[in-house]
Amino acid sequence: MSKKEKLVKAITSRDEDFSQWYTDIVTQAELSSYSSVRGCMIVRPYATALWELIRDDLDRRFKETGHENVIMPLFIPESLLQKEKDHVDGFAPEVAWVTHGGDEKLSERLCVRPTSEVLFCDHYSEIIESWRDLPKLYNQWVSVVRWEKSTRPFLRTREFFWQEGHTAHATAEEAIKETKDILELYADFFEETLAIPVIKGVKTESEKFAGAETTYTVESMMYDGKALQSGTSHYFGDGFAKVFDIQYTDQENQLRYVHQSSWGVSSRSIGGIIMVHGDDDGLVLPPAVAPIQIAIIPVAQHKEGVLKKAAELYDLLKENYRVKLDDSDRMPGWKFSEYEMKGVPLRLEIGPRDIENNSCVLVTRDNREKIIVPLEELEERIPGILKEYRQRLYDKAKAHRASHSYTAGSSEEFFDLLENKPGFVKGSWCGSANCEAEVKERTGATARCITNDKVTDNDVCMICNEAATSHVIWGKAY
């Protein structure tokens, strides 16, 4: 079989039809299934394992930085949701309502949480009294519901899984520091753990979270050049505190409002992993979150000693890695394709020839390079091989982003790039919502984030030609 020929015919080529490719991966790699509830997905065991690893990594980071997990109710009374105007305006159109308990109509309808700011605020108003109670660094791992019109597995579903951190601080400075620290935490998580390069920045007024003063974001670029908002961290100032009356007494016996932040990363990140790293043979998973890191495939397993040796290697490696020994009666070639489809970083082949040479064959998922390793070197070689593998994923994604990123020097160039080149376009902006809306109308692209690049006197708005106040990354988004 030629190298160029697609090994797995079941997957549509990425370049031919990207969204069909995405759907194929999701079903073929057994990540999710459609459920009987429209817009909600079944997260299958493989994707659940992936999500658990993502969760564990983030959770460890949160706990290392002093955060505590809590669990808030699934429901929000309508009156509570109504309290903060911007917030309710932002979410009301897409909330699901519970109106009955059994046969009885509820005196007040309950919404299924689309996010939990108001629940945390309500709770904080009761438990915070003194400066000694601060800061409160809470997080929860839950699912939320937003009644989306059109849905796609992992990227947009009516119920999705996430963590939402909600913190309360004595001062604005402290809350802003928290907001930014979390942004850094998220960036590091995406880059190190998921090998996905991100751009950090601030959302524009029209793109920021409903009720926030400032929204920070990490944005990543998918293979098709579209952006995925991968994590957000919001600074609330004391806006919610004033509405929900969250006050504490400071060291001078003065009543003060707390300053708050909230931040979240969702199961959407799974969609990001698929669309950044995946290829025409299936998923490609970063080692840190791969449910199976090494797949051991015995070759000619009916021959004496093969399964025994494979089992020995399994026992050796399972101490430090998530290993799967596939001794099913499938053909070896079938197994190769199967674990490539599932994005397993490393395949270990062991057959009679290897046993004779006291070695085995390691194959890395991304480039399919075959490395023959003497068995006595196996344990010491694997960490380096996985490290280089992760680095290749990251470098490849970064190079792809670089080759699909542009800086517009003029208005014509700006609109031409956005209309004709998939990817990110950096362009200076005057700060007006009208100009932003015009870009969206003409090109479908939105302001992904404001960078902290310096603005000079020569920089003008790409839309209206007035003096620019910031540099913005523009792009079409999921």
Place this chain on the structure above:
RNA sequence: CGAGGUGUAGCGCAGUUGGUAGCGCGCUUGCUUUGGGAGCAAGAUGCCGCAGGUUCGAGUCCUGUCACCUCGACCA
């Protein structure tokens, strides 16, 4: 929620002017195979999305409805 498309076996599909259900893959069992999705043989699997209607007779025609897909609008 707008425009278009598709619903027939687990999956992908065929099914002619209306005449009573088929192919490929997968699944089960057995034998032979095993270094890139094996071969042969024997099996199993259907309220033709759902509800009405026309007809002696409907997968096929009509009406309604639901679901899914693609593209817009809205959004993590």
